[in-house]
Amino acid sequence: MPAITPIKRALISVSDKTGLIELGHDLASRGIEILSTGGTAKALRDANLTVIDVAEITGFPEMMDGRVKTLHPAVHGGLLALRDDPAHRAAMDEHGIGAIDLLVVNLYPFEETVAKGADYDDCVENIDIGGPAMIRAAAKNHAHVAVVVDVQDYDALREALDQGGTTLALRQTLAQTAYARTAAYDAAVSTWMARAIGEATPRRRAFAGTLAQGLRYGENPHQSAAFYATGEARQGVATAKQWQGKELSYNNINDTDAAFELVAEFDPSEGAACAIIKHANPCGVARADNALDAYRRAYDCDRTSAFGGIVALNRSLDADTASAITEIFTEVVIAPGASDEAREIFAGKKNLRLLTTDGLPDPSAAGQVFRQVSGGFLVQDRDNGRISAADLRVVSKRQPTDDEMADLLFAWRVAKHVKSNAIVYAKDLATVGIGAGQMSRVDSTRIGQRKSQDMAEALSLPLPLTIGAAVASDAFFPFADGIEALAGAGAKAVIQPGGSVKDDEVIAAADRLGLAMVLTGQRHFRH
Structure with missing residues (x-):
């Protein structure tokens, strides 16, 4: 196999036409024959480039609203044939199949169609069939064929053409990118379909992303890392x-x-x-x-x-x-x-x-998050739980004041984003002490209090900021000791999910200590 494989014939069929005309001129100027279809062929011809319709080599016109145009041996044989296999060469000669050395394809904009909120039928029509089939064929035969699926790779292709053709190393890299693209495309389709038909736990699930940034390292210098974007339409x-x-x-x-x-x-x-x-x-x-x-x-x-x-x-x-x-x-x-x-x-x-970011993410929007574990991954809905005053149930003898209620709701929203066990002290719509990520809820309570004491000293205040504060707990108090610790810190009102087998004891402790307590019926664990 030569170190450099020349390109004599290319097939181009792209949805994203960014850089198409420039690429077409680059190929034509090197005497490369261009095959194309539909809108891509028209765009190239409008730029005064000579293009051969795929229909001319297949002997079949595009049909069924364009669903069938490249699914033909004249195309796939040209992509899959092993150039150094005599039997393959003989089959090409017998059936008049010409070799295709370069495939440039990007797919129907399925992800964009879904993001625009298109209906079910429109989404189905934007599922590409011929494109992925050709991409996989060319990628499999990367020993002889170069496949380009990203506009970002046009420059690398041009550099290769300047050297007379593509190297095996480049074709391998392009093939890997191609397989990742078809995998991401199929993942997008299957994820959309699961949601569309109400399948919460599909038997098979796939996730995909596009490299947004290579990172110097991960959480620690000895860990390699990268940042991938999923394409989700969410500011952040x-x-x-x-x-x-x-x-x-x-x-x-x-x-x-x-x-x-x-x-x-x-x-x-x-x-x-x-x-x-x-x-x-x-x-x-x-x-x-x-x-x-x-x-x-x-x-x-x-x-x-x-x-x-x-x-x-x-x-x-x-x-x-x-x-x-x-x-x-x-x-x-x-x-x-x-x-x-x-x-x-x-x-x-x-x-x-x-x-x-030009906007804020919607905290109530549906979505999914996943986390890898050994041998698998966990998938769950995004925590988009929201609570208003009307959703709360006052269970203590003392009713919270209006100011306390405002602070309780504020602290509750913050607690949703604090690692469990989470305790958030708030006063006048500001946090004044936060205890996070402890194995014991009482420990989180004490840490939040201590943070408040330290800050009061730094600000030269006579009393800890937790005096008179409202407190949010992301999960229920299993015992009354947590309530006693809050009262010891000077808190006056508590918001928590409830649901403990000892709720009666916890509520009794709040009453004994003069605390107002409201229950949400909703938990916000965050691990």
Whole structure:
């Protein structure tokens, strides 16, 4: 096999016509014969390029609304034939099959069709059949055929043509990309169909993504890593524009996602909100009339942990807030937008990353998340549970005040994004103590209290900020000791799911200690 395989004949059939005309001219200028179909052929002819219709080599016109056009031995034989096999050569000669050395195909825009909310029949019509069949044929025969499925690979193809043809190494790389593309396409189709027919637990499930960024390493320097985008139409770190700063790391991406999903819980039309995240847990969250006050109040929950953290806003970043953020070291700031003045202020901090998203993810939207375990993976619906005051059941003798109820609902939304066991103290729509990720709920309660004491001392306040606070617990209290610990911290109201076999004892403890308690009937474990 020669080190370089020349290209004499190419078949091009693309849905995404980006760069098509330039590629066509590049091929034609090298004397490469071009076969094509439908809209691709028309676009090339309109650019004064000579094109042979696939129908001319198959002897059959496109039929059945284009469903059948390339599914023919004249096409697949040209892609699959082993050039160095005498029997294959003889079959090609006998049946008049010409070799196809290059296949350039991208598929019907199925994913885009689904994202637009098309109906069932339209989605089915956008399932490509001939494209994947040709791609798989060419990829299988990569010893002789080059297959290009991504516009991003046109430049690599041009460079190869400048050298007289493709190398085996390039064809192997292109084939791997091709198989990944058809796998991702089939995964998108099967995922959509499972949802469309109401199949919650299909026997087989596939996930796919497109490389968004190669990473220097993973959570630790000895771990390799990369970031892949799924194409989900959801604002966030995967779709954000990065204005400045060095490349995001694995931990940056994980923490920024956690921060933005949390701050999206708060409707910007009802006020500004800020979340500061460290190691995927919030160290401060607050609501206020403006972004600057929200940031300052979030920062005052735990200034120590906020150093080197991630800041997320639910409103556009303004200059005053940007100036305040730059007073300490911050890794990433993410917001729906940023003013020119804010970006100019950040420009002086070369290591600070600024991301904007043009919107917030919908916290109530359906979706799925998955996690790998040894030998498999877990799939579940995204936690889109939402609670309003009307959903709550007051079980204590004392009713919560209006201010306490507002703080309870605020703390509940934050607790949803805190690693379990989660305890969130809040006062005046700001967190004042957070206990996260402990094996014991009582330990989380004590950690949140201690954080509040430390912050009160740093702010020269006479009492811990937990005095008079409302508290959210992501899951029920199994025993009364957790309620006793909260009362010891000075809390006055509690929101929790309920459902413990000892609920009566827990409620009795709240009554004995003068706490108002409301139950949600909904849990927010986050592991």
